[in-house]
Amino acid sequence: MIELLAATPQTSTGEAVAFWCLAPIAVGAAVMILLSRKAVHSALWMATTMIVLAVLFIMQGGIFLGVVQVVVYTGAVMMLFLFVLMLVGVDASDSFVETLRAQRVAGILLGAGFGVLLMAAVSRATFPEAVGVGAANDAAGGHVEAIAEAIFTRYVFTFEVVSIVLITAAVGAMALTHKERLTPRRPQPEQSVDRIRSAHPTPHPSPGVYAQHNAVDTPALLPDGTASEASVPDELRRQGTVRYTELEAANRRADEDGERE
């Protein structure tokens, strides 16, 4: 829409200059969202695009929209997004290996083709003279008033329904992240008391360190060469993913066979 308005004969020189300065930044930043290897960089490029769009909105007379774009999208949503990225710790170590061969090349070609198609279509259209946002603003007695009137009269039902999207998002976020506690949380003093009273008050032995493996799934060896069960987390043992040494694994198989007989 921005291009449409800018391309009309009414566009003033100042507006055209501003548009042609800002539009390449917006498009370039949008491309960089895709090309950045780090998620945090992508998010920052996204913020750049949004700010430039906000300037364009304000230039077109949509002051409220421009300000909301900066305050809500760039300021709140994108920054929240950045926080989450930093908390979760997505970094450049993510795999960029293509699982389908030549998918990236095909994607770029198709995307470029689609872009050409859109540009061709828009450039072939002959636009009527733009009315401008000013006319709509004046009709309602002001820019904010015009938006308020649209939201609270004609589109009030739609506006109310949007709240459902927000409720869904909130309920969904809770459903996917909130774990209900069935047993009360045990405070640390109680836990230490239990620990001292238990058979093993000292820390568990650390997992084994070998030439090839030194992960938590590798049990330490006791002096007699058997694996120490206490050195690997219970959860791994339950899953059956503990990595025993070859000798130990052979012993265990022999033990199991012995038990079966």
Place this chain on the structure above:
Amino acid sequence: MMPHLADGFTSPTFEYQLLAPMLIVFGGAIVGVLVEAFTPRGPRRTVQVALGLVTLVVAFVVLLAVTRPKLGDLAASGTVAIDGPAVFFQGTILVLALLSFLLFVERGVDSAGDAFTPSGATIPGSASERELVAARVSQTEVWPLALFSVGGMMLFVASNDLLTFFVALEVMSLPLYLLVGLARRRRLLSQEAALKYFLLGSFSSAFLLFGSAFLFGYSGSISFTGIYDSLSSGVGLDPLLLIGTGMVAIGLFFKVGAVPFHSWVPDVYQGAPTPVTAFMAAATKVAAFGAMLRIFYVALGDYDWNWRPMFWVVTILTIVVGSILAITQTDIKRMLAYSSVAQAGFILTGVTAASDSGLSSTMFYLVAYGFATIGAFALVTLVRDGTSEATHLSRWAGLGRRSPIIAAVLSLFLLSFAGIPLTSGFIGKFLVFEAAVNGGATPLVIVGAIFSAVAAFFYVRVIVLMYFSDPPDDAPSLALPGAATTLAVAVCAAGTVALGVVPGPVIDLAQEAAAFIR
């Protein structure tokens, strides 16, 4: 003209009678969220189940008793159109949702409880998950989420401008993305399905939104009536209209699972909890087709010479690719998923007719398809290997000897999909093909007829497998369905037979209702 603000604000009028069914569903869902917050864990599930079922029943009764007599009005300042097709689709969505909800209730077929994970937040296979399973906790957020989705679908088929249309699409889709990821069994598959559906779904929504912007750029109006009126006057802007139409169509083709926008269907249908698959396959398809019919028949009604060629290509591709890929499947949920792609193609044949009979035949087909789909997926939940469903086709061998009833009812649904006479599918196919021939789309009908035969092959193959081969040595266990599933399957089977033997009343209803208002 809107009154000037300076002259004082005139509050908009609401046609509460016309909006009542939607408001009831949304209201029920919001009460459900509050129940989630304030009811203790013990009775919570019971309250949610009762609330969900009662809400749907009340909304359906109100729809019939209050809304239907006042058909053909715009509501909420013209953003919602409550006309014949809208009420017909809303009623269909409510009935199909009620049947799916009966499957949601079922706790008898899985020894651990219903089809949903006790907590979507726990890591699959972790100690905390085991603890919650042992305590028989259930994720009761499922109920309000499903109700929100139903409300969104009802608004989707009635929305009368691009803004409401898009909002309704999101209201309908967001809860579905969540529900897909909450399966009790094979949780990683389910979570992967949810992520795929979410990413591709947002991508398609973006196309739809971009297309809406083009349509607005063309007509200067976002109301469907405004776009229709501008069709005759928008000289020089035709490229915008063409691009806008194409991109809005992409968004809708994605939702109905038409080729080439179908790639999500098999993965999502397979990964989702089977009751949710049934709900999505039936109700979402009705909603998406309802919205598609409205935008292409109302807003772009006089533009059909331009959008029909696109529909021709997509319809043929959908029927051909859906049928052929369904033959190669070895998993029954994936096979039903590809079959639903092929069915979308047959339904598109009716849409392509671009006539009143095209509209009414599509309406009938969707009802027939919805019943058979929910029934078929309900039966998939009954055949189990240990804890999870035995979905590999080889596990279904010889089922006819072990459980004649399950095999017979499944055969009925499959024969209906295949379009064998005396089932609803036959009447549906007949009506859409007739409408397409009258609408000048005979080649489509020829392709449709040929590939009905191809499709019949893989449906009949399952029937042959069930009746004419020996059950495997370690045959899967057959769960005894509880009252809820039994009721749902019985209603679906009765509907499939009734619509095949005495289709008259529903055809009349569809024809009577088949008039959009502008």
